[in-house]
Amino acid sequence: MAVTQQLARVPAEYLASCRQSADASPDGDPLWDPPSTDVLDLDWAPFLVERAGELGGLDDVRRSALRQALDGDTAIDLGFLNTHPHAIGSFGPAPTALSAAQVARAAELLGQIDFPALLDALPTDEAEAASLIGSGADKIVGGPKKYVLRHFTALREFYRGASRRQLLVVLWWD
Incomplete structure (x- = not known):
């Protein structure tokens, strides 16, 4: 089974409820089960998305925001x-x-x-682009550019939806 990055949009109250459940449960079960409509499977795209942004010349402010959107933050205790x-x-x-x-x-x-403009900065030949991106991009059926764009677009839409609803985003690899 492949290890993939998962994201979930949840209200702060849901996270508090899970924390309470874990504290009350003899085996620490947080009863974590966010709705499937609020979960995003980014597959193993995060490394490729970040690398494509770097290669495409993404500025430091947006590259930092992209990194945070993919890595999260440790300020909220999720032990x-x-x-x-x-x-x-x-x-x-x-x-x-x-x-x-x-x-x-x-x-x-x-x-x-x-993001399409960032990808335009990469070589037009998919094999060359995959070689620059690295991290297994050469094994992507259909080429890395479409794959990376599809996952970046999903990430952006996921965050847009979470922001509109004032939700937190929890990230993990599974």
Whole structure:
């Protein structure tokens, strides 16, 4: 089974409820089960999206926002989501999250990124572009550019929706 990055949009109250459930449960079960409509599977695209942005000349402010949108932040304590046997991110680093304010800022900056223009800065030959991007991009059926654009667009829309609803975003690898 492949390890992929997952994101969930949740209200602060839901996260508090999960924390309470974990504290009350004898085995630390947080009853984590966000609605599937508020979960995004980014596959293993985060590394490729970030690299394409770097190669395409994405400025530091937006590159930092993209990195935060993909990595989260450790300011919100999510230890209760990382406890065996109910750990949600048992194959990667500990889960992270962005507050509603951080989500709003990330959504704003992601919305300012012209990702097709960044991809236009890459070689037109998909094999050459894949070689520059690295991280297995050469194995992507259909070429890395479409794959990276599709996942960046999904990420941007996901954050836009979370921002509109003033939700937090929780990130983990599973």
